[in-house]
Amino acid sequence: MPNAPHLVLEAAERRWATRQGLAPTTLEISPGSRVALVGPSGSGKTTLLRLLMGELRATGGRVLADGQRLATMTPRQLRDHRRRCGALNQDPLVINQLSVHRNVLAGALPGWRWHQVVASYFWPVQRDRVAALLRRVGLAERQWDLAGELSGGEKQRIALARALIGAPRVLLADEPTSALDPTTSGDMVRLFVAEANRLNATLLVSTHRLGEIRADINRVIGLRSGRVTLDKPAADVDEADLDALYEGSRERG
Numbered sequence: 001m002p003n004a005p006h007l008v009l010e011a012a013e014r015r016w017a018t019r020q021g022l023a024p025t026t027l028e029i030s031p032g033s034r035v036a037l038v039g040p041s042g043s044g045k046t047t048l049l050r051l052l053m054g055e056l057r058a059t060g061g062r063v064l065a066d067g068q069r070l071a072t073m074t075p076r077q078l079r080d081h082r083r084r085c086g087a088l089n090q091d092p093l094v095i096n097q098l099s100v101h102r103n104v105l106a107g108a109l110p111g112w113r114w115h116q117v118v119a120s121y122f123w124p125v126q127r128d129r130v131a132a133l134l135r136r137v138g139l140a141e142r143q144w145d146l147a148g149e150l151s152g153g154e155k156q157r158i159a160l161a162r163a164l165i166g167a168p169r170v171l172l173a174d175e176p177t178s179a180l181d182p183t184t185s186g187d188m189v190r191l192f193v194a195e196a197n198r199l200n201a202t203l204l205v206s207t208h209r210l211g212e213i214r215a216d217i218n219r220v221i222g223l224r225s226g227r228v229t230l231d232k233p234a235a236d237v238d239e240a241d242l243d244a245l246y247e248g249s250r251e252r253g
Helices: 045-053 075-083 100-105 114-122 127-136 152-164 182-199 210-216 239-245
Strands: 007-016 019-029 034-038 060-065 085-089 170-174 202-206 219-224 227-233
Touching: 007 045, 019 045, 019 060, 019 227, 034 045, 034 210, 045 085, 045 170, 045 202, 075 085, 085 152, 100 127, 100 152, 127 152, 152 182, 170 182, 182 202, 182 210, 219 239, 227 239
Parallel strands: 034 202, 034 219, 085 170, 170 202
Antiparallel strands: 007 019, 007 060, 219 227
């Protein structure tokens, strides 16, 4: 299994016309790091995650994985990088009309040849692999149910299994529990932290609920108005830091 990549932003920024999503930012994310991204909505957390994953291209500066610029990667190299990154979002993005099995399997499709993709539409391929993942996320009995029959928390578990099917070396979670009740949210946090530990993967979690994950991280990066205004070891972050970061916002959890 390949090692987790060393991720670096060198004065990387992202603009849309006159709107700046992320100001020039320089950061290093070492392999195996456990990082929480915090800050008010619109502060640049999602933009930062998408730049690291290669879903967005920086409009200035550079984004690198193991020393190679994402902007100069070939399409195949970029696909390989994205396959090493598993994403978990606020919206689980499941297709309600498909089975849980096929929703999870969708996470593997980008790395398949065309005939494998076609076969997956007609036969329940890799059923044992998917079943093993569903057992890990507590959905062992739901593999052949329609995804639309499951609750919101269960759909997030489908999304986690989908993200894990490629054994990612980086797990990027973008406010994955913000729509869940506190009990379900806590269960999900423990689950994706446990999976990151199992895979020895780098973990980056964007959240307003720092308290839920604080014991499982080693670094807190705070963003406000597209700029990094806080970057400390998790143990050193105090209430004054968070008060300043969220000043004027009611989103702090």
